[in-house]
Amino acid sequence: MERSARRPRPVTATDVARRAGVSQSAVSRTFTPGASVAPKTRAAVLEAARALGYRPNLIARSLITRRSRIIGLAVGYLHNQFYPAVLETLSARLQALGYQLLLFTAPQAEHADPLLEDILRYQVDGLILASTTLSSRLAAECRAHGIPVILFNRTTDGRSTVESVTGDNRRGGRTIADFLVAGGHRRFAFMAGVENSSTSRDRERGFREGLAAHGFTGIERVVGQYDFDRAGAVAASLFGRARPPDALFCASDHMAIAAIDAARARGLRVPDDVSIVGFDDAIPARWAAYDLTTFAQPVEAMVEATVGLLQARLADPSLPLRRVVVPGALVVRGSARLPASGVAERGGRRVWIAAPDEARRAAPPRRARAG
Amino acid sequence: MERSARRPRPVTATDVARRAGVSQSAVSRTFTPGASVAPKTRAAVLEAARALGYRPNLIARSLITRRSRIIGLAVGYLHNQFYPAVLETLSARLQALGYQLLLFTAPQAEHADPLLEDILRYQVDGLILASTTLSSRLAAECRAHGIPVILFNRTTDGRSTVESVTGDNRRGGRTIADFLVAGGHRRFAFMAGVENSSTSRDRERGFREGLAAHGFTGIERVVGQYDFDRAGAVAASLFGRARPPDALFCASDHMAIAAIDAARARGLRVPDDVSIVGFDDAIPARWAAYDLTTFAQPVEAMVEATVGLLQARLADPSLPLRRVVVPGALVVRGSARLPASGVAERGGRRVWIAAPDEARRAAPPRRARAG
DNA sequence: TTGAAAGCGGTACCAA
DNA sequence: TTGGTACCGCTTTCAA
Numbered sequence: 001m002e003r004s005a006r007r008p009r010p011v012t013a014t015d016v017a018r019r020a021g022v023s024q025s026a027v028s029r030t031f032t033p034g035a036s037v038a039p040k041t042r043a044a045v046l047e048a049a050r051a052l053g054y055r056p057n058l059i060a061r062s063l064i065t066r067r068s069r070i071i072g073l074a075v076g077y078l079h080n081q082f083y084p085a086v087l088e089t090l091s092a093r094l095q096a097l098g099y100q101l102l103l104f105t106a107p108q109a110e111h112a113d114p115l116l117e118d119i120l121r122y123q124v125d126g127l128i129l130a131s132t133t134l135s136s137r138l139a140a141e142c143r144a145h146g147i148p149v150i151l152f153n154r155t156t157d158g159r160s161t162v163e164s165v166t167g168d169n170r171r172g173g174r175t176i177a178d179f180l181v182a183g184g185h186r187r188f189a190f191m192a193g194v195e196n197s198s199t200s201r202d203r204e205r206g207f208r209e210g211l212a213a214h215g216f217t218g219i220e221r222v223v224g225q226y227d228f229d230r231a232g233a234v235a236a237s238l239f240g241r242a243r244p245p246d247a248l249f250c251a252s253d254h255m256a257i258a259a260i261d262a263a264r265a266r267g268l269r270v271p272d273d274v275s276i277v278g279f280d281d282a283i284p285a286r287w288a289a290y291d292l293t294t295f296a297q298p299v300e301a302m303v304e305a306t307v308g309l310l311q312a313r314l315a316d317p318s319l320p321l322r323r324v325v326v327p328g329a330l331v332v333r334g335s336a337r338l339p340a341s342g343v344a345e346r347g348g349r350r351v352w353i354a355a356p357d358e359a360r361r362a363a364p365p366r367r368a369r370a371g
Numbered sequence: 372m373e374r375s376a377r378r379p380r381p382v383t384a385t386d387v388a389r390r391a392g393v394s395q396s397a398v399s400r401t402f403t404p405g406a407s408v409a410p411k412t413r414a415a416v417l418e419a420a421r422a423l424g425y426r427p428n429l430i431a432r433s434l435i436t437r438r439s440r441i442i443g444l445a446v447g448y449l450h451n452q453f454y455p456a457v458l459e460t461l462s463a464r465l466q467a468l469g470y471q472l473l474l475f476t477a478p479q480a481e482h483a484d485p486l487l488e489d490i491l492r493y494q495v496d497g498l499i500l501a502s503t504t505l506s507s508r509l510a511a512e513c514r515a516h517g518i519p520v521i522l523f524n525r526t527t528d529g530r531s532t533v534e535s536v537t538g539d540n541r542r543g544g545r546t547i548a549d550f551l552v553a554g555g556h557r558r559f560a561f562m563a564g565v566e567n568s569s570t571s572r573d574r575e576r577g578f579r580e581g582l583a584a585h586g587f588t589g590i591e592r593v594v595g596q597y598d599f600d601r602a603g604a605v606a607a608s609l610f611g612r613a614r615p616p617d618a619l620f621c622a623s624d625h626m627a628i629a630a631i632d633a634a635r636a637r638g639l640r641v642p643d644d645v646s647i648v649g650f651d652d653a654i655p656a657r658w659a660a661y662d663l664t665t666f667a668q669p670v671e672a673m674v675e676a677t678v679g680l681l682q683a684r685l686a687d688p689s690l691p692l693r694r695v696v697v698p699g700a701l702v703v704r705g706s707a708r709l710p711a712s713g714v715a716e717r718g719g720r721r722v723w724i725a726a727p728d729e730a731r732r733a734a735p736p737r738r739a740r741a742g
Numbered sequence: 743t744t745g746a747a748a749g750c751g752g753t754a755c756c757a758a
Numbered sequence: 759t760t761g762g763t764a765c766c767g768c769t770t771t772c773a774a
Contacts, residue, residue, distance in 0.1 A: 084455060430751080431752040
C-alpha cells in the first residue's frame with residue numbers, strides 16, 4: 001500500500017536494438033564515443049533511439065565503468081555570500097567536463113564524516129569539501145579507494161592525505177596589518193570565525209605577525225563564528241568598551257558587514273572613527289552602503305585550481321598531494337582609512353601595494369613556510 | 372596495502388558474504404531495512420562488513436530498484452541572495468528523507484532543456500527547477516516517465532504538466548501598491564526582472580492592479596533583469612529623469628539594493644525622497660544599511676511545500692497537478708515611507724496589514740482572472 | 743564491423 | 759530464515 005505506483009519502464013538499449021534490427025551491443029557502441037560502428041548501423045540506431053526517446057542510463061553505465069562522473073560537494077555554510085559564486089562557477093566548470101555535483105550540506109564546525117559515508121555510497125569519483133573537513137580516518141579511506149578529496153577554503157594541519165585550495169590567508173592577514181598600520185591605526189581588534197577553522201586561524205596568524213612586525217601586540221579578539229548575528233553582537237561589545245579599537249579586521253566579509261552595522265548603530269562613523277576590513281571580497285562587499293575594504297579571494301582562480309587538482313588526480317591517483325594557495329589582493333574601498341601611499345589601480349579596482357622593502361625590513365624572511 | 376596506483380576494487384557484498392560465511396543474499400538482506408535475517412546472521416554480516424569497510428553500492432541498488440534517490444536540482448541564478456537559504460533548507464530536508472540533490476546550473480532566461488537531458492540520464496527520481504523552466508515537450512516526457520517536475524519560484528502559463536511552488540506574487544504586488552498609496556506616494560515605478568519570468572510578471576501584475584484600484588496608471592517601468600549592475604543602471608536612469616518616481620517597487624531584493632545604492636549616489640534620501648520596496652526578504656534585506664521593506668517569501672514554507680509535492684507525487688504519480696502559492700507578508704522596514712496606520716507587529720517583525728474592506732472597495736471585482 | 747555472452751554489484755523471488 | 763538464481767541496463771571481451 002505504501003508501495004509506490006509503478007513507473008513506466010524506461011526505454012532501454014535493447015528496445016532500440018530491436019527496433020533498429022541490430023544487436024544491443026551495436027546500440028551501446030553507437031553511444032560510445034570511440035567505438036567502431038558502420039555509418040549505416042549507426043544511422044539506424046540513432047533513428048530508432050530518436051523515435052523511442054532513448055536516453056542511455058548513466059547509472060547502469062557507471063556500474064560497469066566504475067566511474068559515476070559525479071563529484072560530491074559538501075558545503076559547510078552557504079550564508080557566507082562568498083559561496084553562491086563558488087557554487088555557480090564550480091558547477092559550470094565541472095559540467096563542462098562532463099561531471100555533475102552531488103550536493104550535501106554539512107556541519108561546518110565538526111567533521112562531515114557521517115554525511116560523507118552517505119556520499120561514498122553513491123560511488124562519487126571525487127569529493128570537494130567547502131568550509132568543512134573530514135576525519136583523517138575517512139580521508140585515508142578515500143585515499144585507499146582512490147577517491148580524490150579536495151578541501152576548498154580550508155586546509156588541514158600538518159601532513160595529511162587530502163589536498164586543499166585556499167586563498168592566501170596568512171599573507172592576507174599580514175597585508176591587512178601593514179595596511180592598517182600604514183593608515184595610522186593604533187588599537188587593533190580581530191574577529192575570528194569558528195575556532196577550529198584553518199582559514200580563520202591563518203588569517204589571524206598573518207594579522208598578528210604583521211602587527212608584531214610593527215611592534216603591536218595585545219590585540220583585542222572576539223569570535224563571530226562566521227555568524228551574522230553573533231558577529232554583530234560581539235562587535236557591539238567591542239565598540240562599547242572604554243577604549244574601543246580604531247581598526248577591526250574580521251575573518252569574513254559577512255562578519256565585517258555585521259560589524260559595520262554594529263558600529264554605526266553605536267554612532268561610530270566608518271571609517272572616520274573605526275576602520276573595518278573584511279576577507280573574501282564577497283559580492284556584497286562592493287555594495288555602496290558597505291563599500292568594504294577586503295582581501296579578495298579570487299573565486300575563479302580557486303575553482304580553477306580545485307578542478308585542476310581533481311582532474312590531475314582522477315587521471316593519476318598516485319600523484320603527490322598538493323596544497324594550492326591562490327594569491328589574492330587587498331581591495332581598497334571605503335570602510336578603512338587610507339594610508340598616504342601604496343594604493344594603486346590594478347585591473348579595474350584599487351588595491352594596496354605594500355612597499356616591498358619596507359615590508360621586508362619589517363618582517364625578516366623566515367623559513368620557507370611552515371606547513 | 373602496498374601501493375594503490377590503480378583504483379582498487381571496492382569491497383562488495385560478495386566479499387562480505389565470503390568472510391561472514393553466508394550467502395551474498397544474506398548480506399543484502401542485512402542492509403535492507405525490512406528484511407528477515409536471523410540476529411546471528413545479521414551480526415556476523417555486520418562484523419564482516421565493518422572489518423572490510425563495506426559500503427553498499429547505491430548505484431547498483433538503484434539499477435534494480437529503479438529508484439536512484441537522487442533529485443535533480445536546476446538553479447537559474449544563485450546571485451539572488453534568496454537562494455543560499457533555499458539550497459540549504461532544501462538539501463537538509465531532502466537529506467533527512469534519504470534523498471540527495473544533483474545540482475545543475477541552468478540558464479534562467481531560456482529553457483533548461485539541454486541540461487535536463489543530462490540530468491535525466493542520471494535517472495533522477497524527481498526534478499526541481501528553481502527560477503528556470505523547461506519546454507512543455509520535456510515536461511510531458513518527464514510526466515510520461517513518471518518523474519515529478521516541480522518549479523520553484525516560477526510557474527507556467529495556463530494548464531501544464533508541471534507543478535509549482537511560488538510565493539504569492541500577485542497579492543504581494545497588490546499589497547505593495549496598497550502600502551505605497553497609503554504612504555502618500557504619487558509617482559510609481561516598477562523594476563522588472565527578466566521578461567519571461569512568471570514571477571516578475573505576476574508581481575508586476577499585482578502591483579498594477581493594486582495601483583489601478585486606487586486610480587493610478589501610467590507607471591514608469593524599467594527592466595533590471597535580476598542583475599545587480601543592470602538594476603543599478605536602470606535605477607539611475609529612472610532617478611535622473613525630470614520627474615523621478617517617489618516610489619519604486621523592484622521585483623527582487625537584490626535589485627532593490629542596487630536601486631538604493633543608485634538613489635543615494637544621486638543624492639536622494641531613502642525613504643525621504645524616494646521609497647524603495649523589494650521582494651523576497653532575502654538575507655541582506657535586514658542589513659541595517661539597506662533595511663529593506665519587502666514582501667517576504669517564506670523559504671521554509673516554500674521548501675516544505677516543494678518537498679511535500681515531491682513526496683506525494685513520488686508515492687502516486689497519478690495525482691492531479693497542483694500549484695502551490697505560499698502566502699507571504701509585507702515586512703515593513705525603513706526603505707519606504709510609512710503609512711499612518713496598518714503597520715503591526717507579527718511574529719517578531721513589523722508587517723503591513725491592509726484594511727480588508729477598504730481594499731475590497733477600492734478594487735471592484737473584475738472578471739475572474741485575466742488569462 | 744558485428745552479435746553473443748559474461749559480467750558490474752546489487753535486489754527479489756523462489757524453493758528448501 | 760536461508761541460499762540459489764534470474765535479472766536491472768549497460769560495457770566489454772571475443773569469435774565470427
